[in-house]
Amino acid sequence: MSTDDERKREGPLGENIPGTKLTDVLPIPPTMQPVSEPEKHEKANDIGEEPTLSHALATTDYEEKGLAQQKHEEEVVDLGWNEKKHEIPAPLVGGLDNEDLWLLIRRFDKQIYHVKEIPTVVPGDLDLNIADDEEFSPDKLRSNTERFYMTVVVGLLAAVKHVARLRSWRETQRTSCFCAAYFIAWALDLLVPLLTLILVSLIVYPRSRGVLFPPAPLALVDTKTGGVQKPKAGVLGSTESPTGAPQNLKGEAVEQEASNFFNSFTSVVVTSATGKHPQASPSAEEGSPDNAVPDPTGITVAAAEAKDVAAGSKGSPEHDKTKVPVETAMWTKMRPIMHGIADVSDTWERFANALSPTSPFPRDVYRLRLAALIVPLFLISLFVTSYMFMKGMTFGAGFGFFGDPVIARGLKWLNLAFPRWQKLLELRNTVLKGVPTNAQLALTLLRIGEANKAPLPPPPRISEPPPERPTEVTDAELRATGAEPPLNATEEELRNAMEHDPQMAYETGGSDIDAAKDSSKNSKRGSRIIGFFKGTTKGAVKAVIGTDHARAKTGSHHARNRLGAVPRPNASRVSGPIDFKGRCNGKKGHVYITTKSTIPAVSFSTDETIEKIGSADREDLHPLWTVAINDIAEIKKVGGYGWKAKMVVGWSLGREVADGLEITDRMGNVRRVMALPMRDELFNRLVAIGIHKWEAW
Incomplete structure (x- = not known):
């Protein structure tokens, strides 16, 4: 691991902050210890020893400082822990808006709920990685699925809408430039050099992203036509959510969408939607509330069995010999599936944070590292013909299919000579070394507050519903390339699309879906039934809560x-x-x-x-x-x-x-x-x- 002097010396980019040395720009592992000394323990005695890059960044002195980065004499400074949103000073962290900070902390609270100390060296010089043997629970599956929606699904949807805008020819000037560049490169056999050159530009020069792909609110772009559409929520209350739903704080609309996205899953996910978490639940005891209420997860199974009986199934559930093994296999496979979803989300977040770093992480190091990997491809593509490329691809496919004896012997030698060599080749140890996930970024920001005796205040709680009025849209959220109007739409079209329409959220894709979705006929009767059960349950719950005091006095640990x-x-x-x-x-x-x-x-x-x-x-x-x-x-x-x-x-x-x-x-x-x-x-x-x-x- 680097010493304190090595970390803090001025980097090649002129930034006197950790993680900006020349070796940090290269895609090489920060240390060989995971292979050479995998069991070696390495604990710090003081934060000044900087156990990880996160600790080092938390204690660095920056030119642009927020209130939480100021030095304080008191034991702890209260920066507004119990204040309203508008009364909390800004910015708390230099170079970061308070709403972006609260978004990271709010999602950190939902994602991380169990941590253990790790004494060995951490991959990529950042801690808070997901353990290989992490515990499975339906509640965690829900959290990871929601996170997958907020990162990967929303990101892919944004890419799809950019493609729809280009293909629609509504933004004529921009599409014409793309079309001309493509066919000229095609005619000159320079397609690959062109694509790699554009990719390098997008990575190294962030302003090029807004020129080539001008921003527009997700909910405002029609995926089919590439033009303007009415947001699904009926109003443009947020610019980063696919529905455009209103929100009090940045990111709340996407988080609510993610929750509803998860709730639409089938049986296993429906079970997970109840938040079942056996690892954190107490043991049941006689008379406890857990024994006094039914198991909601049993409703799904019972409904499925009733459907089979109504459909004419003659087999009894007790005689079904496939039920237990299928359920066992399903739940057994949930753990690797959950871990895979988390890994995909982690990698997506790391690439996003490499392309658009957030303070206090370095601004240019990660972009230069990514570009350095693509530049050789650009140079090679100038000399490699399509014939050579296809020859190489077909040879690789054949070697992969028929070369198992050579591949197996090579892997065996690697495992003997360099145990755990796979750990060194992970993206978080090479290409994405030092690049944080959103959780690691949030932890670093929290450490900044603690290092300066100014703990970051939690996201403010707002009980009022968000206003159903259009949000303010600026050039940062909606603009075009050149002299064309955004989305080639008039001011009136944009205004009509943004204004509130209370019926839009209820529109579906057809009369059959309307009929299946409509429950107005039974809504009054259903509400009366639910109200009856709610009142009965409320009385029972109060009675059980009241008896807890008596049980506690008699020594009941659970009470x-x-x-x-x-x-x-x-x-x-x-x-x-x-x-x-x-x-x-x-x-x-x-x-x-x-x-x-x-x-x-x-x-x-x-x-x-x-x-x-x-x-x-x-x-x-x-x-x-x-x-x-x-x-x-x-x-x-x-x-x-x-x-x-x-x-x-x-x-x-x-x-x-x-x-x-x-x-x-x-x-x-x-x-x-x-x-x-x-x-x-x-x-x-x-x-x-x-x-x-x-x-x-």
């Missing part, structure tokens, strides 16, 4: 974990950044983080004066337990209620259920804090404050 998990409707969420309301073994108290002492630590105290006096750095608190920050080995988000009970309690009472955290130290001791209204915020501080290298599980 103690559930105390306070359903706060009162008007309960205050004011908490943080130093102390966080919660319960330990059923006792009310505060988790508080102290960094001013010799050994930074996280503790739990039942002293009520923390909230009144507002200081956790006192010797008279007498905490129930204390864990040094650097001794934490694992942090996991857990639930007091089981997954069924949590869903039913939230639905019947209409309240948010507060979950908890499980903190494990290096000695294996586990501390569990429940009923944390600001669990994600405490999790983020604990993950970002130390010198740990994390792995996501």
